[in-house]
Amino acid sequence: MISLTAVALAAAETAYDAGTGDHASPGLLQDPALWVLLAFLIVIGIFARAGMHKAMVSGLDKRAQKIADELNEARKMREEAQELLASYQRRQREAEEEASGIIEQAKKDATRMAAEARAKISEQTERRIKAAEEKIARAEAQAVSEVRGQTADLAIEAARIIIRDRMAGGAQGPFIDKAIAGLKEKLN
Numbered sequence: 001m002i003s004l005t006a007v008a009l010a011a012a013e014t015a016y017d018a019g020t021g022d023h024a025s026p027g028l029l030q031d032p033a034l035w036v037l038l039a040f041l042i043v044i045g046i047f048a049r050a051g052m053h054k055a056m057v058s059g060l061d062k063r064a065q066k067i068a069d070e071l072n073e074a075r076k077m078r079e080e081a082q083e084l085l086a087s088y089q090r091r092q093r094e095a096e097e098e099a100s101g102i103i104e105q106a107k108k109d110a111t112r113m114a115a116e117a118r119a120k121i122s123e124q125t126e127r128r129i130k131a132a133e134e135k136i137a138r139a140e141a142q143a144v145s146e147v148r149g150q151t152a153d154l155a156i157e158a159a160r161i162i163i164r165d166r167m168a169g170g171a172q173g174p175f176i177d178k179a180i181a182g183l184k185e186k187l188n
Contacts, residue, residue, distance in 0.1 A: 158182055 028034060047053065160180050 122126060159183075 160177075163180075
């Protein structure tokens with residue numbers, strides 16, 4: 001307020017000095033610089049009396065407070081954004097670690113399952129081979145038994161024919177038939 005008054009007085013003096021240069025001064029009350037100064041001081045006084053300077057200072061203070069509040073809000077938002085970013089980065093790292101763990105576990109499970117499958121296939125193959133060998137052995141035993149039976153039957157039949165041809169008489173016939181039947185039972 002004082003600085004404005006000092007500026008107005010300086011302006012009035014400058015105007016007064018300029019007006020008093022070459023011609024004679026008509027008088028102090030007729031000097032327009034004085035009236036301008038007086039009007040300026042009255043306006044400043046009215047503004048001071050009405051509290052305009054307080055309103056201007058209050059408005060500037062409110063504006064400064066609003067700017068400070070906006071800066072604080074922006075700072076808070078920035079901090080929240082940084083916290084949120086850190087949280088997302090931490091979650092991303094955790095997800096990557098979890099994915100790595102899942103992949104490792106899947107690899108272990110796949111290796112274990114493959115080993116189990118190989119063992120089951122090997123066991124199943126051995127069982128089938130053993131079953132096939134047993135079946136072959138049974139078929140072989142059955143074939144040997146059938147061949148023996150057929151061989152015995154053929155031998156008996158051949159012996160019967162030979163003995164019948166060589167024997168001409170009738171008394172030896174029943175005795176020979178009985179011996180051949182007994183031989184047939186022993187060979188089977």
